[in-house]
Amino acid sequence: MPSVKLWYSPGACSLAPHMLLNEIGQDFEAIRVPIREGAHLTEAFTRLNPKKRLPVLALDDEVITELPAITLAISQLAPQHHLMGGTPLAQARVLEWLNWLSGTVHGQAYGSLWRPQRFTDDETLYPAITAKGRQTVADCYAMIDAKLTSPHAVGDGLTAADAFLYVLYRWGVGIGLDMRGTYANFTRFAENLAHRPSLQRAIATEGLAPLEPYPI
Template sequence: MKLFYSPGACSLAVHIALHESGKSFEAVRVNLKDGEQFSPEFLKVNPKSKVPALARDDGSILTECPAILFWVARTSPEAKLLPDDADGEARALEWMNFISGSIHNGGFTRILRAERFVGAPEHAPAASEKAKADTIKYLTIAEEMLAGRDTALPSGHSVVDDYLFVIARWVPRTGKELSDFPALKRLHDRVAAREATKRALAAEGLA
């Protein structure tokens, strides 16, 4: 099995979850800054030109961070990376959809790639500033959803926490500090201390 990742991207959540699961895999780096995601070789893996992508042992490719996290958790029941009950599973999916659709793509992507969302290049700086305000709003909602816990779900650690850990690392891009979101910071610090996280960070060359 191969995980196609870029250091510090949302693929880091999958990298952590794979170590949590105990699955055997090879990590394959994709250099987004150099445009490697648009290379003919990578487009054969993922025509969406994005990471993560997971090449599974049966030869199939799974893409999209929430889907891969869900699959890793569900195929590794002994790791207890998702709740077993339907409501707990639904809450996990609720979180991951919010992280992917709003915080990440509706927020951080618009901060860093504002030119993609405007008609004229000169509008990009203003669009980026608007995106920062929107992202702070989404992070505030996430803080409220955590309800003072250091886990996304009341049942305990899950793949959702691995995803939120990555988001927490990006908070300074909004102009805020992680300490401005106390529950998210506690979650970040707890996940950072886990052995699986340390292994994934070391493999990606991240502090």
Template sequence: MKLYYSPGACSLAAHIILNEINVDFDLVRVDLKTHKTEKDVDYYCINPKGYVPALEINPGLILTENVAILPFLAQHDPKQDLIPPSGLGRAKVLEWLGYLNSELHDAYAVFFGAPLDAPAKEKAYAEIDRLLKYIDQAIADSDNDYLVDDNFGPADAYLFVLTNWSNLIKHDLSPYTHVNNIRNKVAARQSVQIAMRDEGLIA
């Protein structure tokens, strides 16, 4: 397999899960400003959507969108710890991935477009806080160690990557104790440390 990524972007979640399932894969860095790969290939020829991640499963067979890529990769876990194979447990993983992708991801993405004036920035911070408050309370109300159950999975990887963006936009995560508990557990995983080093995010 081959993962097209940009350092620290949402493709980091797929990078983490690839490390978790311990398969051979290649990384291809994409410049999201020029839409060129590190070998100067037009990325639109690989993924016409123009953004990451894109997962090349076999030559010419490309899968895009984290809500598709993350469960696809997680199901290759030989222990089936990353995602339940079927039933309500799997549905809950997809529910979280959908929410993170459509709500939290979009809320952060506002900061990475055109510069925001002060009122727009305040409104954008408030929207992130509204979503994180819901997530934090949902974690508090459950008896699970992670978002879905007691096992780390793709939704936890995605939450970790998105909330990392708070560092880039100078957003305070400290009020969200339960989110931070999961973040800390995810950050300590070897798969995460390797992915972040490979992407140049940590030394």
């Protein structure tokens, strides 16, 4: 078994792999890199990950970035847990979720809402970009809510898609969406997942409350 390290920022998308490592009972070192304090922009962290993004996973000397790749690497540490799905079709569905959540919901929607400077240098356009980002979040959450008709996003067991969806639920609370009133399925899903010991341990380590807003 390799030596495992996870670099995380409290409440960020790194909470998902943090939960998954707990879920499989993996011993690992959790290294706090608070985004709000700019810790991901330091020279030391940039040497680790020139993308200046979290999470980062290290298996011995191999450094892995990007959430779908990180969750795949974690699933391979304990394949009996089927974190990427237990059948070929389920694996495709988990990847389908992860790619859309990371690319569209996280990168495009929340990227526009929180980081409009990534899309233009013209500051006069920032309000329009952030407004579009908020609308895209709402549209994506409506789609998520329609899909979450059972306790898990894929199949009958926990997968990496569930962990990422829980993070995004917290973010919805954080930006002031009426999650409970507008997204009832998504809310039931998140509340059910919040009882899972692996998530509770990750939240305790990160100094968070189970469903408190993401500290933007």
